[in-house]
Structures are given as structure tokens and as C-alpha cells.
Amino acid sequence: MDAQPEDSFNEFYRSSRQRVVTFLLAMTGDRAEAQDTAQEAYVRAWQRWSAVGGYDDPEAWVRTVAYRLSISRWRKARNRLVAHRLYGVREPVAPPDENTVALVAALKLLPEVDREAVTLHHLLDLSVADIARQTGTPANTIKARLVRGRNRLATLLGRDLSGEITHA
8 A cells, every 4th residue: 555645644643633523522522432433424424435535624624524424423323322211120030941941051062063953853844845945955955953962952951852861
């Protein structure tokens, strides 16, 4: 990369960053927000420096972008607050029971392709044909993965396929 654009950007950044942050601090009242949005605006300026560097006032471009980023962040925060007020705090989720913990641990030990087939079929209730279509895998391969996955899970969970406990 030609050093000249990098040098001109570095000089621009050094000479303007304090003014941009000061402006944003005055507008937002939050130093961390001012610094974060200024940084993001300078990143965007660097990515477009071949164009932005040729503007009559690149600092105005950075200030505008940074201020718009601040407004966008403020709107997102406001929307989260409104949603919280409308819908309140979610009910706490109960911890998983011991069977769920054991099943998840056993699923983690399966090869990924077997785990995917078992999960899609038994937890999401997809047919073999649907799984084959979604994964781009032949239906017979999906069937084999299901058999292999179920057998391995049965072993890992200490059950035979009829659901009887095979060991304590």
C-alpha cells in the first residue's frame, strides 16, 4: 500500500480527534460514548479514505458519522428500555433437570453429523426426508446416522433402546 494515504490519514486523525471527541462529549454527555463513536467514525473514514480524504472538510464527515452513530445507539438503548417497560422482566428460567444435563453431555460426545441428525429428528421432529433435503445428504446416510447416534446415546446414557436402565 502506498504510504502517502496512510500518512495523510494519520495526520488528519492526530489533528482532528480531540475536536471530534470534544464535540461528541458535548452532544452526548458521555465520554465513553464519545470516544467509542469517534473511534468507529474514524475506522469508517479510514476504510473510505480515498474518497473522504478528498472532501473539503473530512472532519465534518467524521463528526457527522460519529454523531449519527451516537443517535443510533441512543435509539437502540431507548427501544430496549421501552421494551423492558412494556414486557417487564422475563420469568427466570428453571435450571435443566438431571436428565437434560445428561442428554446434552452425551450429545456433545457424538460426532457432529450424528448429533445433527439425532437433534433434528428427535428434538425438532423433522422427517428423514426433511433432514436430507436441508443438509444435502442422502436419506440413507441420514438413517445410518440416526441409528449410529441413537445406539451411541443409549450406551452413553446407560440404557438399552427399549428404555430400560442397563447399569446404575
